[in-house]
Amino acid sequence: MELRHLKYFLAVAEELNFTKASEKLFISQPPLSRQIAELEEELQAKLFIRNNKKVELTEAGKYFEKETKELFQNLERISTKTKKIAENVSGEFRIAYISSIYSSVISDLIQHLKAQFPYVNFKLFEVSTTKQIDALEKGKIEMGIIRSPIHSPKIKSHLWFKDGFSLVYNKNTIQIKSENDILKLKDETFVFFNKDYAPHYHEVLLELCAFYGFSPKIIHEANNINSIVQLVKNGLGISIVPSNIAKNNPDSEIGFIELKKVNLFTNVSIITAKEDESEITRSAVEFLLPQRR
Known part of the structure; x- marks a missing residue:
């Protein structure tokens, strides 16, 4: 099937008359009829009902x-956007990221891209991993930063870094000295990511607690890492967060203890569409990959 078959089909479908359609396409009627017949044969479907008086679309044809x-x-939209981006005249580049990625890195990325592509409109969205994958598959974003494994034939994944886990607590309400004291917290209130929002991450946290010999009493849930840390700071519970968060949180009221005994990590990856070879995407990935956290 070629584009010309589709163009010829649309002309006949619009005119419902082979003579008028052939005039519109500047070809004679016999070749047009032949092209439509080839298309129907390839589709194994009758697209038109033809008799001496009229031409009608079948249900399959409609x-x-x-x-x-x-x-x-x-195709027209893709062609226009591709041309604009190639000319660096205008365009839009949408980046999604998870909340547990330190915002200064994202800010540095945008500054880097803006210097290279000053006329491109860069948009940022804080989106969960599962929604990012869906958005990238549907072409709603150009790049994503996710946590946890990915299985999609439409997406190319670049491992950015492996992240460990740390216990986070309020120093004023929780007394703990080291990783060896974690079991003492088994009766404390925990704040976790919502399991529907981040199912894989939620399961990993449960697995971590099981390793230390208890099942967490999850009272509060949130969909944003900053909200979780804030709830902990307000004394509403303790939590387990990616160690990347601990390294970039200077709040003196909050304590972090890295969980080194358990051999559990999450992959933080940069995802792009498999067929995307644009200069902007390449520049973004190349900028981030050397910055392994």
Whole structure:
């Protein structure tokens, strides 16, 4: 199937007359009829009902017309955007990231890209891992920063860094000296990520607690790492967060203890569409990859 088959089909579908369609396409009628016949044969579906008086679309033809029109609209949109980005005239580049990634890194990335591509509009979205994968597959974002494994034939993944875990607590309400004292916290209130929002991460936290010999009493849940840390600071519980957060949180009221005994890590990865070879994407990935946390 070639684009010309689709163009010829749309012309006939619009005119519902082979003579008028052939005039519109500047070809004679026999080749047009032949092209439509080839298309029907390839699809193994009759697209038109033809008799001496009129031409009508079949139900299959009506469906094919709708989808083909959408296809051409998407092709036009893609062509226009590709041309604009290539010319560095305008365009939009959408980056999604998880809340547990330190914001200064994202800010540095945008500054780097803006210096290279001053006319491109960069947009940032804080989005969960599962929603990022879905958005990238549907073309709603150009790049994502996620945590946990990914299984998608449409996505290319670049490992950025492996992140460990740390216990986070309020120093004024919790007395703990080292990782060896964690079991003493088994009756404390825990603040976790919502399991529907980040199912893999939620399971890892449960696995961590099991390693230390207890099941956490989860009272509060949140969908944002900063909200979790704030709840801990307010004395509403303790939590386990990525060690990357501990390294970048200077708050004197909050304590962190890295969990070194358990051999559990999460992969923080940069994801892009498998077929995306744009200069902006390449520049973004190359900027981040050397900055292994």
